[in-house]
Amino acid sequence: MTRQEFLNELSDIMQLDEVLIGDEVLEDFSEWDSMANLGVLSMFDMEFSVHLTTDDLKNIKTVAGLMTLAGDNISI
Amino acid sequence: MQSKLILVTGISSGIGFQVAYDLLKEGYSVLGVSRNSSKKVEDLQLNYPENFYFESLDLTENIDALPKWVMAQSKEKGCFSGFVHSAGIQQVLPLQFNSHKNMLDIFNLNVFSGLALARGITDKRVMNKQGGSIVVISSIASKIGESGLVNYSASKAALNGAMRTMAKELATRNIRVNSVLPGFVMTEMVEKWEDVYDETYIDKINSQYPLGIGEPQDVSNIVCFLLGEKSRWITGSEFDVNGGANLGV
Numbered sequence: 001m002t003r004q005e006f007l008n009e010l011s012d013i014m015q016l017d018e019v020l021i022g023d024e025v026l027e028d029f030s031e032w033d034s035m036a037n038l039g040v041l042s043m044f045d046m047e048f049s050v051h052l053t054t055d056d057l058k059n060i061k062t063v064a065g066l067m068t069l070a071g072d073n074i075s076i
Numbered sequence: 077m078q079s080k081l082i083l084v085t086g087i088s089s090g091i092g093f094q095v096a097y098d099l100l101k102e103g104y105s106v107l108g109v110s111r112n113s114s115k116k117v118e119d120l121q122l123n124y125p126e127n128f129y130f131e132s133l134d135l136t137e138n139i140d141a142l143p144k145w146v147m148a149q150s151k152e153k154g155c156f157s158g159f160v161h162s163a164g165i166q167q168v169l170p171l172q173f174n175s176h177k178n179m180l181d182i183f184n185l186n187v188f189s190g191l192a193l194a195r196g197i198t199d200k201r202v203m204n205k206q207g208g209s210i211v212v213i214s215s216i217a218s219k220i221g222e223s224g225l226v227n228y229s230a231s232k233a234a235l236n237g238a239m240r241t242m243a244k245e246l247a248t249r250n251i252r253v254n255s256v257l258p259g260f261v262m263t264e265m266v267e268k269w270e271d272v273y274d275e276t277y278i279d280k281i282n283s284q285y286p287l288g289i290g291e292p293q294d295v296s297n298i299v300c301f302l303l304g305e306k307s308r309w310i311t312g313s314e315f316d317v318n319g320g321a322n323l324g325v
Contacts, residue, residue: 015200031200035245 001047006067006074011041023061027064040066048073081105081156083146083185084199085190086134086163087112090263091179093158094292095299098200100124102300107149107156110163112199119210120129135163135189136181142189146196155204158303161190161235162213166265168272179227184285190201191238198242206248209303212239213295218319224272231256236314244311248296252311254302259318261290264284295321 001009003022011019014031027051037057044050054056062067067074082099086092087108093116096106100120105127108117111134120128131149135142150156164186167178170245194210209323218232236255243253260281262267266273282288295317301307302315316322 017201 002068002075003067006070007063008061009043010040011071013043022041022067023060024062026063026066027061042045044070079193081107081154082158082160083107083109083149083156083193084160084162084211085109085193086161087130088112088117090162090265091258091292092162093117093259094296095162096120096128098122098293098296098300099303100127102304103127104303105129105153105272107131107153109135135193136184139184139188139192141190143196143199146193147199147202148261150202156197156202156208157204158209159193159297160211160303161193162211163189163251164231164265166225166228169227170224171271174226179230181233182227183234186228186296187234187238188210190235194238194242194253198246198249198251203249203251206234207252209307210242210246210251210253211241211299211302212236212253212255213299214239216257216259216316217322218257220322239314240312247311250255252307253309254304254307254313254315256295256298256302256315256317258295259285259290259316261291261295261323285319285321286323290317290319 007020007022014029014036016029016031037054040057042051044052047070050070050073052069056069060069080103081310082104084092084106086098087096088110092110096108097120107129108120111132117130121130130168165182167182170176190212197210214237215228215234216233217229220234222229222288235309239253239255244289248251277288298317302310
């Protein structure tokens, strides 16, 4: 998955009108709620076979941080 | 002003058509969906050119694409305030002839397409910010056994279960979800099975329904109520509409 595809998918999960650019702080969005958390966990599971927990997400502050969790699964 | 656009599936006949007709009369806008159009649908297009949109769509063809389809419709027509899943098919089939394909045929339309559309319609970019209402047309068969309806009754019971979970999940956004469980209603779907629902069967049903067999209007009345503001404190509920059939014989 490319960086842009990741940002598009995350924007969809959070149901945002605008597409994310990557440097946003997650807690600045009211859409970053428990359902969005579950959506991200499902995305990592289905797209990358990476099994995260909600605890993993608690330490992540930014969109870029989420991309770091995906590691090599995201290409430039 | 809050939009009053409602998505209604199964629009070409029966309960779906009646709901669309009544909503248009009440001043709503309706996006109606069915696989094929019908004379009734064409009449709606003529009579409500500003408020009625029709899309011919096989809801079972690409179920995963339905949420995006709803979003595209919303970009064209505005935010939705409600959704009525009335599309459905019935099989009358003894259990020993059942197959996975028969099960899937029923579940794809009756359940899975509805859940996919519900996903699309409740997207924050699609549903009114103030909230909305979803009504799924279930059936008395979800609660009362009837020979030959194993797949149909299972699909309608599945809708009731999904309805309750959606109601809980969406309540924080003021999106209400309820199901309506009609009893035997004279629709084109019933007429299609005239070999099964012959005069003897209709007489039997009539004797079991203290208020007689229903009409699409009887179901539409409560659906319209559940879509409107007067039902604002009602969510996660099943509504029996069956002329007293569950009173027993």
